[in-house]
Amino acid sequence: MAVLVHSQGAAWNQELYQTIFDRVIPDRANPPAGLIIHTGMPGDGGGWEVVDVWESQAAFQRFTEDVIMPAAQELGAPPFDTRVVEIYNLLVT
Numbered sequence: 001m002a003v004l005v006h007s008q009g010a011a012w013n014q015e016l017y018q019t020i021f022d023r024v025i026p027d028r029a030n031p032p033a034g035l036i037i038h039t040g041m042p043g044d045g046g047g048w049e050v051v052d053v054w055e056s057q058a059a060f061q062r063f064t065e066d067v068i069m070p071a072a073q074e075l076g077a078p079p080f081d082t083r084v085v086e087i088y089n090l091l092v093t
Helices: 014-024 057-075
Strands: 003-009 035-042 048-054 081-086
Touching (some): 014 048
Antiparallel strands (some): 003 081
């Protein structure tokens, strides 16, 4: 089942986000398995937010554990909060 993943990092900014993004998805034509939609934006109260749609929570967790977390730890990135919600209806045009 598809999931929406909302991540928020109060201490993140556009530069840090872009550095991590470029490292974990270096080829935009070859996105990670299971990723349907990815968005990144400034947070309303500061920081940075990422909202993704993944084919499954397992695909998201695999990419996070195998790719995102090692890159974030290597760069000393601050922590972020993540919420995962199952999607009832998804229309991509």
